Amino acid sequence: MDELAPRLDFKHSAFARHTIRHRWPVILAQLIDSVYRNRIRYQKDEGIDPEKLKSLTGYIGQLRYEVTTDKPITLLSSVLPSCNEELEVWNGRLRAIGVELTGEDDLKGVTSQHPSWHSLPWLLTECYLYRRIMDHVFHHGLLSFDPFAAKKHSGLKGSVALLEQLLQFLSLLEDTCGYTSDEEIFKTFFQAALWANEFDLSLHAQGEHHVGGTSDLPTHIRRMLECMVVNDTHELWRFWINRMKGPRAVSPKQEHITSIILDNAGPELVADLCLAEFLIRSQLTSRVVFYPKCIPWFVSDVTATDIDWLLKPTPGHADGRSGSSPVNFLSEIPRFGRFHVISLNWRRMSEHCSTRLRSQMW
Known part of the structure; x- marks a missing residue:
């Protein structure tokens, strides 16, 4: 009988391990650099408040730290434009796999049983990574801003x-x-x-x-x-x-x-x-x-x-x-x-x- 291949996660997949250890931190570091280097143009052409861009780069830096140190993942908080159900679907899925923390919670001292960046399937966490970035973008009302x-x-x-x-x-x-x-x-x-x-x-x-x-x-x-x-x-x-x-x-x-x-x-x-x-x-x-x-x-x-x-x-x-x-x-x-x-x-x-x-x- 055919069996499902081992799930792609940090423990069972070399590709997933390389992605989490190397590709994600580089992508996030490059994103911080890109937002900073283009900050004047964003302010001039798109009217974006420099303080919001500064907050975004700080948030991405914190996100990079959480990924590299295998911190617990948290629920999302921002609604996509014209798509109210999407946040409910995402958080429903996260709660179903045991995610209970929010972005306001202190992640220090959280039990290792709580889902973290390295413990969940790679595809889910990679999608979650980009949704987390946009969570902060939308939180600041930058509904049309594409950081990439x-x-x-x-x-x-x-x-x-x-x-x-x-x-x-x-x-x-x-x-x-x-x-x-x-x-x-x-x-x-x-x-x-x-x-x-x-x-x-x-x-x-x-x-x-x-x-x-x-x-x-x-x-x-x-x-x-x-x-x-x-x-x-x-x-x-x-x-x-x-x-x-x-x-x-x-x-x-x-x-x-x-x-x-x-x-x-x-x-x-x-x-x-x-x-x-x-x-x-x-x-x-x-x-x-x-x-x-x-x-x-x-x-x-x-x-x-x-x-x-x-x-x-x-x-x-x-x-x-x-x-x-x-x-x-x-x-x-x-x-x-x-x-x-x-x-x-x-x-x-x-x-x-x-x-x-x-x-x-x-």
Whole structure:
């Protein structure tokens, strides 16, 4: 009979142990540094009180101490904007596993039986870590503040050369000579969206990470294809084209919706948008629905604000060259009116990753 693998926690998993001992403290230290270095800009551009930023850096420093010294975890206190039930769900889950303390309680002398950072499943505590950060952000009324935004923007700037090539592929759809087949373009966009996942900044806490380095897009994709165990892109293309244009294609009157659950901002978000644009232009779908996170998670995860920032055509946007950013081409994408964004709250958390989704229109 199949058995569940050992749960990923500090005691049973080398990955979880490395994450807790090394990645989390580095991420938190970098976050303190980022908030401090950008404090003047936050005050000028977003009108944030410097004292609130000072309080946030102090809180993150205390959080880092609690993580590294395996202190007890505590209940949350702040409600997410437009999501009153989320706090109740989180605290209900925490109480169910024995968490009784609040942020106001003295953690000294607490019995070792109380759940702590090292004793709980890694995935639960990693989600809790980011929710704790935002707990303090929301406590100070900074409802639209993303403490990880600066790092996400920096990562995009470093990948502009590769993104220029990706955006140029969209022009092939308007080239009547058409030396590249729809299937090849389909595969290129799918593979680009897949491998842009390496931008996940929570896994590259030791420094900046840019997708693709200096290689051209086809070379980068060919190199990454060697890492794949199974590649069913051709079968996916055949299924898709038959679904939309084959003998048993959906009726023209029937709406065909493609859902994209977004992961990382930066290059991966650009790749997802280009894939969606290709599907719509090629009449392989009638509408695309994007699902970002409702608050910043895992350093680089996409929020609705990240989409706004990316699609806003501003001088010097993304790469610092006034009026010349290739990402500005993306500002033309929404003209089709067939992109929709829905924010998701992950409704249930457990060590075995059992979840339910709760949609919220944005």
